[in-house]
Amino acid sequence: MIDPVILLQILWTGIAMSSYFVLFTVAFALTLKVEKLWNFAQAGLMGIAFYTMFWTLNAGHWPVWAGIAAAVVVTCAVTVGVEVWAVDVLRRRHSSGLIFFIFTLIFSQFVSFLLTLLFGTEPETIFPSVMSPVRIIAGIAVTDWDLQAVGLTLGLLIALYLLIRFTRDGQFMVAVADNEKLAGIYGISAMRAYLLSGVIAALLIVAGIWLYGTRAGVTPDVPIGLILTAVIATLIGGLGRVFSAALAAVGLALLQSFSILFIASKWQTLLLYCVLFVALLVFPRGIPVWRRRVRTPPVPAPPVAAQAGG
Amino acid sequence: MDYLASTGVLIGIYVILATSYNLIIGYGGLNTIAHPIFFALGAYAAALLAIGTGLPAVLCIAAGVGVAAAASAALAVTTLRISGDYLLIASLGFQLGLLQLVNNLDFTGGPAGLSNIPMTLGGPGRGWWYLLMTVAIAVLVIWLVHRAMAGPFGRAVRAMRDDEVACAALGRGLFTMKVVIFAFGCGAAGLAGGLYAYYFQYISPEQFNVAQSATILTMVVLGGLGTVWGPVIGAFVLVALPQAITFLQLPSSLVGPLQGLIFTTLVIVFLFLRPHGLVGTRMAGAEH
Numbered sequence: 001m002i003d004p005v006i007l008l009q010i011l012w013t014g015i016a017m018s019s020y021f022v023l024f025t026v027a028f029a030l031t032l033k034v035e036k037l038w039n040f041a042q043a044g045l046m047g048i049a050f051y052t053m054f055w056t057l058n059a060g061h062w063p064v065w066a067g068i069a070a071a072v073v074v075t076c077a078v079t080v081g082v083e084v085w086a087v088d089v090l091r092r093r094h095s096s097g098l099i100f101f102i103f104t105l106i107f108s109q110f111v112s113f114l115l116t117l118l119f120g121t122e123p124e125t126i127f128p129s130v131m132s133p134v135r136i137i138a139g140i141a142v143t144d145w146d147l148q149a150v151g152l153t154l155g156l157l158i159a160l161y162l163l164i165r166f167t168r169d170g171q172f173m174v175a176v177a178d179n180e181k182l183a184g185i186y187g188i189s190a191m192r193a194y195l196l197s198g199v200i201a202a203l204l205i206v207a208g209i210w211l212y213g214t215r216a217g218v219t220p221d222v223p224i225g226l227i228l229t230a231v232i233a234t235l236i237g238g239l240g241r242v243f244s245a246a247l248a249a250v251g252l253a254l255l256q257s258f259s260i261l262f263i264a265s266k267w268q269t270l271l272l273y274c275v276l277f278v279a280l281l282v283f284p285r286g287i288p289v290w291r292r293r294v295r296t297p298p299v300p301a302p303p304v305a306a307q308a309g310g
Numbered sequence: 311m312d313y314l315a316s317t318g319v320l321i322g323i324y325v326i327l328a329t330s331y332n333l334i335i336g337y338g339g340l341n342t343i344a345h346p347i348f349f350a351l352g353a354y355a356a357a358l359l360a361i362g363t364g365l366p367a368v369l370c371i372a373a374g375v376g377v378a379a380a381a382s383a384a385l386a387v388t389t390l391r392i393s394g395d396y397l398l399i400a401s402l403g404f405q406l407g408l409l410q411l412v413n414n415l416d417f418t419g420g421p422a423g424l425s426n427i428p429m430t431l432g433g434p435g436r437g438w439w440y441l442l443m444t445v446a447i448a449v450l451v452i453w454l455v456h457r458a459m460a461g462p463f464g465r466a467v468r469a470m471r472d473d474e475v476a477c478a479a480l481g482r483g484l485f486t487m488k489v490v491i492f493a494f495g496c497g498a499a500g501l502a503g504g505l506y507a508y509y510f511q512y513i514s515p516e517q518f519n520v521a522q523s524a525t526i527l528t529m530v531v532l533g534g535l536g537t538v539w540g541p542v543i544g545a546f547v548l549v550a551l552p553q554a555i556t557f558l559q560l561p562s563s564l565v566g567p568l569q570g571l572i573f574t575t576l577v578i579v580f581l582f583l584r585p586h587g588l589v590g591t592r593m594a595g596a597e598h
Contacts, residue, residue: 038395086582093585097395098341102531105524106577113570120563224520228406235399266414273407280400281388 002261005139010257012140018253019149021229022246023156023208027201028230029237029245030160034177034197038097038231041082041104042205044111046223049075049202050209051115053126054218071206079202082107083195108224115220123217130215149211156207157246160200169196177240232276236283313556315437319509321549322444323502326451328529328541330498333455335527336536337464338491339471341394342401343523344385347408348378348496350518352503354418357427357513367430371504378500379493381408386492390485405523413515423514430508440509447505451498456538458494467491468536525573532580534587543588548573 024046031039049071056067086107090099132145164170169192175183176193184190212218212226233252237245252275256268263271331345352374359370389400412418419425431439458464470477470484478484507513529548534540552569560568580588 038399089582095585097398098335098527098531099581099585101398102524102528102577103581105520106528106574106581109521109524109570110574110578113567113574117564117567117571228402228520231399232403235396270407270410270414273403273410276403277400277407280392280396280403 008138009140010260011254012142012146014254014257015250016143016146016149017257018250019153020208020211020226021233021249021253022153023204023211024226024230025233025237025245025249026157026160026242027204027208028227029234029242030197030204031201032234033240033242034173035087035194037087037100037104039104039201040101040224040227041107042201042230043223043227044108045075045079045202045205046209046226047108047111047115047218047220048078049206050126050213050218050223051119051124051220053210053213054119054124057126058128068206068210071210072203075202075206076199079198080195083198088191088194108227112220112224119220121219123219124213125215125217126210126213132215145211145215149215152207152211156204157243160204161243163200169193173197229272232272232279235276236279312437315441316509317550317553318441319437319444319505321546322441322448323506323509324526324529324545324549325448325542326444326502326505327499327526328533328545329448329452329455330495330502331526332530332533332535332537332541333459333491333498334495336530336541337455337459337467337471338488338495340390340488340492341398342385342389342492343398343527344401344405345496345499345526346518346522347405348382348499349503349506349522350409350412350513350515351381352378352500353507353513353518354412354424354503355500356504357424357507358417360428360508361424361426364428367504367508371501371508374504374507375497375500378503379497382492382496383489386489390488390492402520402523405518406520409515409518419514421515423512423517424507425512427507427511427513429511444505444509447501451501452538452542459538463487471536528577532577532584532587534589537587537589540587540589547588548576551576 024042028039028042031037031042052071052074053067056062056070057064060067062070086103087100090103132143134141134143136142164174172183172188173193173196175186175188176190180190183193208226209218209223229252230249233249234245236252237248252272255275256272259268259271327345327349334340334342334345352371354374355377356367356370356374359365359373360367363370385401385404389397389404392400413421429436431443433439459467466477466482467487469480470482470487474484525548529544530541531544532548533542533544552572555568555572556565
């Protein structure tokens with residue numbers, strides 16, 4: 001019999017650990033929803049955001065807020081640049097999904113090679129130490145990092161929900177996601193919606209990599225692994241359902257955390273890919289319980305067509 | 311001179327990989343990116359047999375081809391009912407999952423890989439003999455793909471790519487066709503894997519990761535999807551040009567990232583300047 005305190009500890013640590021997965025997943029799912037783009041370039045953005053903070057805080061000795069601000073500015077600028085000078089060009093050419101896939105993946109690799117050249121392959125963290133003060137609450141160890149991670153993630157998700165639900169730009173973004181041509185007829189700029197979703201994704205990425213980089217070492221090729229987890233959660237959550245994808249990310253993180261009770265930690269990643277593979281085969285449109293139930297009026301039977309010549 | 315031979319062998323191996331992948335994605339229109347795992351399965355099967363049993367190289371490589379083809383059939387049977395982006399991601403999951411398995415098992419050498427693969431074709435001219443053999447096999451694979459796609463079967467495969475419903479309405483067994491081209495293409499990737507393992511005598515899981523998927527996919531798309539010579543030229547350009555930097559005598563820590571930068575820059579430049587591939591033409595259903 002496993003001690004309930006241990007189970008609660010795993011649950012809490014799993015939830016805290018899921019924070020950056022949630023942020024990366026929401027960033028990926030939002031871009032996929034609005035732009036219909038499997039944006040693997042976000043792995044490159046993670047690398048850019050992390051090394052901007054790492055360099056400004058460690059080599060430049062900037063204050064923390066300035067380092068974060070620099071990462072936000074640089075990451076948003078690169079996002080806008082990629083959107084305007086690359087993705088939009090491919091979109092206007094009516095390029096196939098394969099071309100977008102190649103471009104975004106190759107862009108991430110380009111960034112990874114560039115960062116390797118500049119910073120090497122040694123794992124780096126944003127601060128020299130990843131230790132965080134611990135307090136014991138009802139027998140469970142809760143670190144300051146855990147609280148910061150959960151608070152920041154919840155805050156950003158609530159802000160995103162409010163933006164989508166109550167602002168004109170957020171509603172325009174959803175309109176473009178639902179039907180770009182129809183939105184255009186009503187005077188909504190698709191490009192503006194794309195840029196907004198890209199910038200929001202960039203902000204989520206900066207927050208996510210901040211959390212990751214203050215807890216674990218980052219090398220230039222780490223972001224590719226992180227984006228794959230986001231892809232898996234997005235698929236399980238169901239395409240176009242951003243907040244379901246966030247829930248799926250929490251579920252996957254908890255699955256990985258609890259799996260240490262049954263399997264060695266080295267098999268945790270394999271478990272993730274097995275989930276992806278099975279989920280795609282069994283639920284290619286996402287887990288059914290998360291699908292929005294829409295009442296559709298009964299469809300009248302089509303009129304019987306007169307047979308030709310009869 | 312040995313370096314030139316090694317580069318030539320590498321180009322030959324990538325020509326086999328790109329040509330066989332072109333059969334699946336270019337002619338068949340099956341969006342899968344798991345090709346490197348079949349390359350890996352061929353390499354690991356051949357290497358493990360060579361190390362464990364000492365069988366002749368031909369038999370070990372043939373076993374590698376068999377393992378890759380069998381694994382591809384398993385993937386095809388389970389995933390070919392989904393298509394498009396879903397197939398792309400499912401194949402990525404299949405590749406990364408199997409790679410993780412290879413990475414964690416003891417008998418595959420784990421992350422360190424296998425380094426004691428026996429040598430074939432020893433002697434001072436080894437590289438050149440190997441180059442000759444690799445080129446001959448690459449030419450054979452190109453010829454086989456060309457022959458298969460120039461005949462009635464090839465027309466049926468292209469029809470399936472362009473319009474599955476119309477092709478099925480004509481009584482064609484789409485599923486069988488997909489499994490056949492998948493098994494043939496992946497078997498050829500296994501063959502390339504066997505050649506790679508015997509020539510370089512060292513294999514590790516990181517040689518077959520997502521970056522490898524992007525590399526082979528890029529060779530085919532930038533060369534020209536669904537063309538005979540596109541993947542050949544794509545493989546040649548994208549392997550040979552980054553190798554040029556090795557003549558600059560730079561520190562080894564710089565050579566890898568610089569080669570990567572050259573490769574990715576070339577891809578991005580070609581993607582925007584030659585969107586239909588170096589020898590490609592605009593194809594129905596695969597607009598660039």
